[in-house]
Amino acid sequence: MVILVAYSVWFYPFELAFLAPSHHRGLYLVDVVTDLFFAADILLTFFVAYIDSKTNMIVYDSRRIANRYLSTWFVMDVASTIPYQALYLLFTGRQQVWSCYSLLGLFRFWRLVRVEELFKRLEKNIKFNYFAVRCFRLSCVALFSAHCAACLFFLLAEENHGGKTWIDDFAKYGDETNIWLRYTVAVYWSATTMTTVGYGDLRAENTRERIFITGYMLFNLGLTAYLIGNMTDLVVESARRTMEYRKSIEVASTFVNRNCLPRRLEEQVLAYMSLRFQAERMNQQRFIEELPKSIRRRVCRHLFLPAVQQVYLFKDVSIGTLTSLVSKLRAEYMPPREEVILRKEGPDEVYIIVSGEVEIVSSTTTGGESRLDGELIRSLESLSSGDMFGEAAALCCTPQRFTFRTKVLSQLLRLKTAMLLEAMRINHHDSVTIINNFLRVSITIYISYSANPV
Amino acid sequence: MVILVAYSVWFYPFELAFLAPSHHRGLYLVDVVTDLFFAADILLTFFVAYIDSKTNMIVYDSRRIANRYLSTWFVMDVASTIPYQALYLLFTGRQQVWSCYSLLGLFRFWRLVRVEELFKRLEKNIKFNYFAVRCFRLSCVALFSAHCAACLFFLLAEENHGGKTWIDDFAKYGDETNIWLRYTVAVYWSATTMTTVGYGDLRAENTRERIFITGYMLFNLGLTAYLIGNMTDLVVESARRTMEYRKSIEVASTFVNRNCLPRRLEEQVLAYMSLRFQAERMNQQRFIEELPKSIRRRVCRHLFLPAVQQVYLFKDVSIGTLTSLVSKLRAEYMPPREEVILRKEGPDEVYIIVSGEVEIVSSTTTGGESRLDGELIRSLESLSSGDMFGEAAALCCTPQRFTFRTKVLSQLLRLKTAMLLEAMRINHHDSVTIINNFLRVSITIYISYSANPV
């Protein structure tokens, strides 16, 4: 459909300006066929449901559809479809009175509204790159106006019988009857003027041409401004992310330099800022929280339930309890060597490892400042995907006994201890299962630790 | 008034440059008549109240009006109204000393201030499209400066008696006395230069012309930048919404793809994001909350009272109680298949359906993962406009027994249970009416349910 529109709108000025009336006769058929297509489209519109802008409902009632269409675009659609030229020929048999025909033919430009609509839909479709779609649209606008101006300018010279026209300069380019050559010259002039290059080899020679060119140039001033405005919008948008990244790094860098932080700390700060910016894209939590309750619940179940079911603590726990727990989890990305839980912290949170590795460290504060951070850090053990940590302190209501630190970039699920206890309080049976799971495992671990105390 | 200004400002340079002194005499009358109009306007200004910028009050006191006017624009207004030309002619009878007249005539450009004011008012008037008004304004600025430059450039050639001027090139265009032809050529040159096309067929031939053109070109550099700046501003503004839409959809799409969500969930997420963006415009709650108390109360009463009066629960309740309830309602749009109330939720909120449909569903968790979401959903009954739900749990202080889910896009009024109980506590008589209404209906319903238990 859009191709037909493009053809008819693009070809119409060309036909008018460059083709001799003798050529037209053959084209009438093509014109009439395209017009028939458009007529069919008008009929179809009466049977297509539309979305009411007030209530956002789809309207199927054919009477309301007809009413709406008749009161809005119907008249213009019909006016742009009538084959004036063919009718005129049919009734009078003559072909001389072009001016009237060309005026009525302008109704065909009404069809551009459809192209406009197509572009709007393309812009909203995320399958297509936004930058590309808008650039393509702007190119079409620029090319189409250059084309129209070229045709009109040639028409102006054609109709000026006798007087000096810009075609006189063009005469020297040889064969005047070659349509292709003529069109090339006209478009060359049109592009030269539109881009404001203005070589000056083709220029206005009489008053009518001067007026036309003056108008075209002023129109181009607006068009160029419009193109630049659009491009600026796109560039600003595409550069925004890099700029934000630079800013956040610059703040960190300024901070580090002003305070003369030691080299190792400096690296940590910069690495953290850099990672935070990258992980932002990976951080889905904010998006999940925007979803409505019912969808959120389903998404959480899909994402986290498999990971939670693997955890030893929730072995044999009923699916109902897990489902309600799952919707309270928060997914987080942690950079490498980040301390998730600090020793002596309160048991506020429990973590499940989805991916990555976490190590248990026991930090011993030294008296002197022997090491940079004044602490001897001993790595005890490392946990990986499917493990849980922090639950010992949470279930026993004691401060954390160890520091837990990520070894690599890890995705963790955080669960507030209060939520866990609340879920256990509601379902007594699952509560017993959880405690049993915990005791069975912890006894094994505690035995091994007491044999090898920290 | 603005038309008069436009006429006088537009015509003045034209008159100066193109019309021979012999033509002027006839125009004196027209000039004097327009000047009289402006003089009348000056008198009128003394009787028009103004708004004081400090206190935002309207000042009617004629003395203060006069003081303000005399100390600000009065002198310029008078200077731009005196018909220097006519006076000069009256006193001396000669017409030769044009330079003085043309200098004094420049005061007329002062009248442009009024056009500027008109445009500012148009820009603030939401009946006119912002884009259109600003484009029109920019076009006027561009056309007017092209016109002035054309007139000045012609005047420059006219006054250069003897030396070679650009008019020599122009001599070949034929009849030199044709004003229309001359004006066309001058404007053609002016537009060629302004749009930086610069064909080169008309160009500076002597030092004075070179200086003038140099100045004009540098001025145009600024003007073009101004035009582009304005256009960019407008384009950025108009593209903002589409961009926001794309961004929100893209975030959702990325999320869905990274987590490989099942097809049905993916559709739900995307549909929700798309609808949320559209409904944003329909969401009036935020606007209502910005209004001051008294207006808000009246708006709420107008919007919600009819819907609330239809609800069975508030039958025969006094208008006073309803009015106070109504101002505590929050209107919300819910997408289709959204769960408004979940089974086992606390009875925190009560909903009234303004439009759309809501179905009562009873979800039964299955043991195995037989269905996608692990739940068998049975639709029990559907509620529509004028119905209320959630009130059973609210009045009995029990958890919700059913899940309520929208079938189509629905507008709901949300009422906090606490607000309802508070309103009932204040007016004892209405409280009894509400309880009676509730019992009468619920008994009927509960009987039918007990006959057909879930």
Place this chain on the structure above:
Amino acid sequence: MVILVAYSVWFYPFELAFLAPSHHRGLYLVDVVTDLFFAADILLTFFVAYIDSKTNMIVYDSRRIANRYLSTWFVMDVASTIPYQALYLLFTGRQQVWSCYSLLGLFRFWRLVRVEELFKRLEKNIKFNYFAVRCFRLSCVALFSAHCAACLFFLLAEENHGGKTWIDDFAKYGDETNIWLRYTVAVYWSATTMTTVGYGDLRAENTRERIFITGYMLFNLGLTAYLIGNMTDLVVESARRTMEYRKSIEVASTFVNRNCLPRRLEEQVLAYMSLRFQAERMNQQRFIEELPKSIRRRVCRHLFLPAVQQVYLFKDVSIGTLTSLVSKLRAEYMPPREEVILRKEGPDEVYIIVSGEVEIVSSTTTGGESRLDGELIRSLESLSSGDMFGEAAALCCTPQRFTFRTKVLSQLLRLKTAMLLEAMRINHHDSVTIINNFLRVSITIYISYSANPV
């Protein structure tokens, strides 16, 4: 100082390109004098304190000043001050080797750094209009580069002995020795190229000129983009406010239309939105709260103490108590016919009228919907500047008995009742005074009301 810089930088390329060596001799004196001025400035810099960028302290220590200067700009400043030309003349007595001199003279452009600094300071000075300063700066940049290009281009032609140059076209303009004429032509060419008009009457004729012009054109591409970028920035900034106004009104208008609000309500809503936008500028509260404690206290005392001292309730109250009260007041602008206190509201706030009028109204709810809002409103009395309202309910701890509504735009001071009671609790003596003031007045009023009950 800046004038001297402008002179020396502007004149230097002109001197180099257009003046014959014979003219130079006279100018040496002028050059040497300006150089002396700059030398004096270098000496002065050693004694001027500067602000350390790290600690934001002013440094007076002359050794640190010297260190800093020597290690930064000293070398360049000296290099740009040495009068190479005069020295050369002094030592050799010949004037032929210009190329070396012209190269060393480029150091003078270093002085432009000072002009840049001046502009930066101007941009930060709010006494000057931002738009004007930046436009002026951009004009200077454009003019200066056009000037330099013109001089260089002329120099290029001058030095090309024998070969064909663009000066050959120029020869036809007459007297070749007229400096003014030559300069005009060169600047004309320069502006034609910079603004990309490119008439084509003056153009490159040999390879050196082509290279120079190619470079100049590419430089201009960047310069034009820079000009447009700046202008866009300024335009976007200046149009922002109007756009915000339009948006807020449009939201209100859409809301009103969709809900078909009655005409009177529609006007109220639109008037409120419009006023809110204007009053925003008048709303000082937000600014006051940003100030630090000590300044805020002083500002509040200056603004509100006179108004508070007029109020009957605070007659004879000690200045200390008033001062502490005053810093807890919040100033607010209320649109006309806005209900400040509603009947039956809790006594949370007390208001003092600074300007405007407030009327006491007694609203009687009617049974039927006889009037639009279902209420009969009787205006009882009106309060004006210096009056207080809401204090009866506040001191008696009862709900408000009347509705208070503004008649015109009013400035009110709001005081939380809790703050008032707290202040009374602290100073016992003032507390007694306040109660006495209240009783003395209220008895009079209550008597009159009881004689004429509502």
Place this chain on the structure above:
Amino acid sequence: MVILVAYSVWFYPFELAFLAPSHHRGLYLVDVVTDLFFAADILLTFFVAYIDSKTNMIVYDSRRIANRYLSTWFVMDVASTIPYQALYLLFTGRQQVWSCYSLLGLFRFWRLVRVEELFKRLEKNIKFNYFAVRCFRLSCVALFSAHCAACLFFLLAEENHGGKTWIDDFAKYGDETNIWLRYTVAVYWSATTMTTVGYGDLRAENTRERIFITGYMLFNLGLTAYLIGNMTDLVVESARRTMEYRKSIEVASTFVNRNCLPRRLEEQVLAYMSLRFQAERMNQQRFIEELPKSIRRRVCRHLFLPAVQQVYLFKDVSIGTLTSLVSKLRAEYMPPREEVILRKEGPDEVYIIVSGEVEIVSSTTTGGESRLDGELIRSLESLSSGDMFGEAAALCCTPQRFTFRTKVLSQLLRLKTAMLLEAMRINHHDSVTIINNFLRVSITIYISYSANPV
């Protein structure tokens, strides 16, 4: 590597257009050598680890690396490396069929992807100025397209044997075989057209040239818009800070003028606003709070521990207690003459002075309004770096007895009293040390005050 890319991409069109086949033979060697380098690079890519975009992990597995490379850029990289020309020569020995070679040579432009990547990395590197990098990038794009267009345009004329070409105009410039001269002319034309100057001395003479120029001009329209868009983005970004500064000062200035504040107060308000804007950059607290727990703790220890250890109160306190205190400190910059603690305030906070000076003042409220602020202020003593204040009230739980005011811009560390007491509660031994320290010093001070009471 990038230099090789630049050389090969830059030189390829030049070679094609300007060098006669006889020259090529010598260049084959150079070409083959660069091609070998690129071939080596392809091999290397198989052994370089990459970062997986999904999981953000580095992948070392050589099979996965190979898979990824083969499925993405491998084909293009190989295609751009094959030395078509040399192969062709090797197999056929002829050199005539250039068209095929030139087409295949276009694969070399694929190498530009690497340059693009380099620029992206440069833009993200904060060691380079963002403005400079982007300007350099845009310059490269502009220069490269001008270069390519020049080469193509010349090639077009070269291949048009017989017909009239733009080279006919160029013939008059003399030696046609001079490659340097030819290249200059072509680039001159290219730049003239790209910048839309369009002198018109070089222009299309036949249909092929017209089509080429039309395409080039439309491409340039987009390129120019892209340049301007980028420049606007950069300018807006760089002007943002000055604009914000002006706005905040303007708000303050409007406020001061509307309320006719006394001169001294006006200066204080403006000085405060100005300083606040500068200190914003120095305010590190917000940045510190964004860091994760473990890094924050280390940064705080590095920054504040030395200052805290100097304070008399924390003499001999264990490093563990100080470390935990230090992470609760908040650094603040205070402008001069700012009252940090007001007399009679509650003892909520304790301050440590890092730099600057603080004076203790005793304010006596006078009965009459003798002084501007109604207070006699006596400066008692001044504290400097390493001192602490507010601790007397905090430890004795009484209101502050003095007002503390900064004398110069000071950096203070604020510690909530509750935090201090909490830290003392946890470690009993340190608590005793702190109390002892306090008593020892305060007794000395209190004795001196009682001898000289306020």
